[in-house]
Amino acid sequence: MTVAVRKAVTRAQVEDFLYHEAALLDDWKLREWEALLTDDAAYYVPPNDRPDGDHRQTLFLIADDRERIRQRIIRVLDPNCHAEYPRSRTRRMISNVRITGVDGDLVSVTANFVCYRYRRYERIREYVGVYRYILECAGDSFRIKERRVLIDAHELGSLGSVSFIL
Amino acid sequence: MSPRSYIIDDREKKTFLLDREVLVSEDILRKEMAQIFGQCWIYVGHASELKKAGDFRSRKVAGRPIIFCRDQEGRFHCLFNTCRHRGAIVCTEREGNRRRFQCIYHGWTYGNDGRLVGVPGDEAYGEGFDKSRHGLRRPARFEEYRGFWFMCLDAAAPPLGDYLARAKDYIDLVLDQSSSGQMEIIAGVQEYDVAANWKLMVENSVDDYHLPATHSTWLNFMANSGVKIEPPKEEGLVLPTRGMAVELGNGHFTTDNINFRGRPVAKWIPLYGEPAKAEIDEIRRELVARLGPERARRVADTNRNLVIFPNLVINDGSSVTVRTFYPEGAGKMHVTAWALGPAEESESARARRLDAFLTFYGPGGFATPDDVEALELVQQGLANWSDDRWSEMSRGMGKEGEQLNSDEHHLRIFWRRWNELMGVPA
Numbered sequence: 360m361t362v363a364v365r366k367a368v369t370r371a372q373v374e375d376f377l378y379h380e381a382a383l384l385d386d387w388k389l390r391e392w393e394a395l396l397t398d399d400a401a402y403y404v405p406p407n408d409r410p411d412g413d414h415r416q417t418l419f420l421i422a423d424d425r426e427r428i429r430q431r432i433i434r435v436l437d438p439n440c441h442a443e444y445p446r447s448r449t450r451r452m453i454s455n456v457r458i459t460g461v462d463g464d465l466v467s468v469t470a471n472f473v474c475y476r477y478r479r480y481e482r483i484r485e486y487v488g489v490y491r492y493i494l495e496c497a498g499d500s501f502r503i504k505e506r507r508v509l510i511d512a513h514e515l516g517s518l519g520s521v522s523f524i525l
Numbered sequence: 526m527s528p529r530s531y532i533i534d535d536r537e538k539k540t541f542l543l544d545r546e547v548l549v550s551e552d553i554l555r556k557e558m559a560q561i562f563g564q565c566w567i568y569v570g571h572a573s574e575l576k577k578a579g580d581f582r583s584r585k586v587a588g589r590p591i592i593f594c595r596d597q598e599g600r601f602h603c604l605f606n607t608c609r610h611r612g613a614i615v616c617t618e619r620e621g622n623r624r625r626f627q628c629i630y631h632g633w634t635y636g637n638d639g640r641l642v643g644v645p646g647d648e649a650y651g652e653g654f655d656k657s658r659h660g661l662r663r664p665a666r667f668e669e670y671r672g673f674w675f676m677c678l679d680a681a682a683p684p685l686g687d688y689l690a691r692a693k694d695y696i697d698l699v700l701d702q703s704s705s706g707q708m709e710i711i712a713g714v715q716e717y718d719v720a721a722n723w724k725l726m727v728e729n730s731v732d733d734y735h736l737p738a739t740h741s742t743w744l745n746f747m748a749n750s751g752v753k754i755e756p757p758k759e760e761g762l763v764l765p766t767r768g769m770a771v772e773l774g775n776g777h778f779t780t781d782n783i784n785f786r787g788r789p790v791a792k793w794i795p796l797y798g799e800p801a802k803a804e805i806d807e808i809r810r811e812l813v814a815r816l817g818p819e820r821a822r823r824v825a826d827t828n829r830n831l832v833i834f835p836n837l838v839i840n841d842g843s844s845v846t847v848r849t850f851y852p853e854g855a856g857k858m859h860v861t862a863w864a865l866g867p868a869e870e871s872e873s874a875r876a877r878r879l880d881a882f883l884t885f886y887g888p889g890g891f892a893t894p895d896d897v898e899a900l901e902l903v904q905q906g907l908a909n910w911s912d913d914r915w916s917e918m919s920r921g922m923g924k925e926g927e928q929l930n931s932d933e934h935h936l937r938i939f940w941r942r943w944n945e946l947m948g949v950p951a
Contacts, residue, residue, distance in 0.1 A: 407716065417712045417713040430749060433749070439742050441739065515717040516716060518717070519717055522895075
């Protein structure tokens with residue numbers, strides 16, 4: 360009997376992947392970002408007052424399945440997506456990356472983030488929170504199976520819309 | 526300075542113009558707080574948010590911190606969240622279940638019916654000090670219509686039922702989609718600011734003229750998901766199907782549209798997926814059996830954006846949203862939006878309703894962010910108001926009979942009522 364032994368996933372590998380993802384999102388390379396997703400990927404932004412809610416029973420800000428993510432990308436790249444035209448400039452800082460679980464090919468990861476967003480001439484908006492990922496091992500790298508963005512603010516308030524990919 | 530009208534309402538010339546000062550002036554906002562928010566019935570919350578005795582929600586309603594709660598007997602209350610002693614907020618949690626609210630400053634304690642039940646060291650007060658006169662203050666009036674609770678700061682206001690006038694028929698239509706007659710607020714609230722005057726949200730909520738220009742990416746999305754969006758066939762229409770604007774009395778109004786965009790209550794579209802068909806057929810059968818075919822069609826095949834003057838919107842469209850908004854300065858509003866669904870809804874139907882909600886509404890939806898953008902662009906453009914004074918709102922004016930949702934008849938209803946309450950007859 361042979362036992363497949365996977366080399367342990369390291370935090371450095373996960374960090375490299377998350378930094379790469381952040382760069383793609385900040386650069387609006389959304390088609391390349393989409394290529395990082397598994398075929399059943401999901402993207403969630405829970406409501407500020409129910410960060411641990413279930414999207415089937417709780418009104419989220421965003422609860423996209425894979426097809427909805429595809430449609431979201433089509434929408435935000437369209438110049439008629441007025442909320443993102445001209446596009447927001449964003450810059451993400453990612454830290455406190457932790458591998459919180461490994462289950463076969465799946466790696467659970469959390470990371471703190473700050474995403475600074477500028478639109479036209481307005482003042483900065485700072486989205487602060489935690490990314491929670493379920494990553495699927497793919498060769499030397501990963502694919503994103505689930506991407507959950509928890510915003511720390513008690514309400515969206517002056518952060519306004521989440522019209523870009525947070 | 527004598528009062529002047531903020532609108533030019535010339536029915537002969539079919540011209541309706543709005544003075545843009547009303548969207549930028551802090552003086553006018555102060556007057557609105559007294560004459561609009563101080564006199565109208567204002568939405569507080571929904572009965573389903575407080576399921577048990579002792580449940581509470583603290584929130585701000587028209588700038589007033591309040592506690593919306595139920596006492597030990599289950600009675601509903603709306604209390605000012607302000608300690609009678611020195612004025613501190615007494616309830617600092619957003620929601621929960623409590624018998625007592627204790628002020629952290631000196632420890633005055635109130636029951637969940639608002640009565641003052643504890644004053645540390647109360648023997649130091651004179652004989653004239655009467656605890657029973659120091660319960661939490663509350664708005665002059667607090668009444669409900671079918672689970673929707675409203676407060677009114679004006680003791681002399683007409684009863685809520687009279688105030689709502691024909692808007693009640695449209696609330697009834699929303700409730701009729703529930704076989705138990707009970708609709709509930711679903712967990713999860715969307716709260717966001719819009720850098721625009723609050724009245725622009727009233728206009729936007731019912732203005733179907735803007736849909737093709739503002740929401741073309743949503744229309745694309747619908748088409749991509751298999752919904753046929755056909756260009757209007759009738760002259761004068763800007764949307765695929767016919768829709769009306771209907772006046773409901775006391776400044777309330779609604780759109781009333783033939784649905785083309787799908788409805789979780791019994792109007793299947795490909796977006797919901799093939800497996801959903803059977804359940805939606807079943808929902809439709811229940812509607813027809815309970816309400817008869819005509820009323821069932823009314824409930825399932827029309828969508829309606831209802832405005833209860835001044836600031837409650839119930840959109841019974843791609844899903845049901847209850848949305849309210851308050852000014853935070855002339856150029857900023859705070860929006861709170863909830864999803865509403867039949868209390869008895871199955872898990873799969875609930876999930877479909879929430880998903881349908883997010884296709885259009887909310888800060889991450891495929892349409893609302895573009896509405897927010899449009900309103901903020903208006904507010905920014907209004908910086909020129911003193912040299913470019915009048916907004917144009919004459920669309921469809923003078924038309925006899927039915928009024929189209931894409932005309933501006935219903936916007937004029939709002940502004941005429943607003944102008945009247947501000948004490949300046951047109």
